Amino acid sequence: MVAVEVTNAVPCPYQGPPPGFWYGQDPAWRIPLEAAARRRYGSDLRATLTPRRLTYDLAGLQITSRADLVPVRIEFGADHSVHHYGLPAHDYPTVRADPGAKSKHRNPDGTLCLYYPGDPPERRWTCELGLLVLLNLVAEHLFAELHWWATRGSHGGEWILDEAPHGYHGSAA
């Protein structure tokens, strides 16, 4: 749980990159995405841009009741076609943390399943909400994993956050 600046502003959907570029190369997309997270984490948040991928690495995320800080990697791909369930790629990054941890809500490749892509925008993360909000969701998800394990994990452990049924069942929007 990290304080974020609440502006009460309704997010303005991203209008897309200039011709010949993808969104990760577009400062008009990146600057508002990063702003609050940069204010919070400074140089602990590192961005790496390659021709088809934008990666954010956070050195350590604080998880409630955990003593260690958890490194987190968030990747945005240029390609809209892979596992995005109709969402634009900039609204559906892959998030990795605690590699190898067993969880009720991870994909087979270990990435975190933070939200159901078929939910309406107000029930999922969209890029306009900013990276800091996404990191707060990651922190809550990792706490939920810890609590799930502490309450017997796959043998009836409690998942403390709202859940969507596994598998894609289409859009509820």
Add this chain to the structure above:
Amino acid sequence: MVSQPYKTLEELLEEARKRIQVEPNELDEAKRRRTAIKDALLKEFPGGRVYYNGSVAHGDALTPLTDIDVGVVVPDPAHEYGPGRRGPRGLMDRAADAVRRELKAEYGDLRVEVEGRKRSVLVRFNDPVRAGWADFTADIIVAIDNPSGRGLYIPKWDSWDRSDPETHTRMVLAAIESSKVRYARDVRLLKHWNRQRSTRLMCSWHIKVLALACLNTPGNLLDGLVGWFEHAVRRLQAGPTPDPAKVGPNVKTPIPQAEVVRQLRNGLDLLRDAIRLESEGWAVLAHAKLAEFFNDPKMLPAPSPVDVRLQEADRLRKRNELRTTRPAVVGVQPPVRSWSRSK
């Protein structure tokens, strides 16, 4: 299970403050050594006056106490010293010789350094106040009055700088009195917080200068901390911090001011989170936030991780019950549903 009633944040701060404050025997020993230096300096510079500053003089010393600050204002009726005239080195050598001569009998391993010192004569006692602690040192400033303006001239290598350390100490003591000691207590907490950073954000004097503007009335420690952070963020965003005596240069930060502001904001966020959690009845989570803020389990131990987990789980359960779906707002966490693509 969390025991009731749980300690308030203010009670936790009070306990933490007591753990870091200098102990009476440390303070007595420091003052004894300070008096020995004072006597040596006044013997060397008859008609001079001695002033004290630093943490012991300002009532905000932390344990372990490892240094003291003493100044001597040397009479200079013929205006022999000062900018454009003689530099401070001769006076610093005399002060060093006097301390060696007068204190050698009691502190046999005493070392006094002048060479390579920008402002002060450094006294190394080679005799810690308590076994196992760092050595005890004293910084001696050899100053002269400024005949044409306020304050003193203090050494800066071979030349002189303007400063007004006597007014500084008077201002600090006035704030301690007007705040009924809250000033000194909150400054102590803030100095400790600053020391727990991987890089210190500011010198102790900077903390105290900022506190002069916002910790000069009575009140509780927690409100004082929040007030200091709010003021410090505003003040540092506005530019450099001026000398409160309006004599010396601005007080500088050792790292870029924008980075200092960023870390101050983070500290303020943690304090506000702790206060909000306490007001909502999540005492264990509030305690955990305060422990995270200080980042020193010896000074302010965190609650047990199991208690924290159980209370956070309670908090999230309650939040889930109360949360309603509404249009997305920038900066607000949406009520997501955890998921997995595999069936």
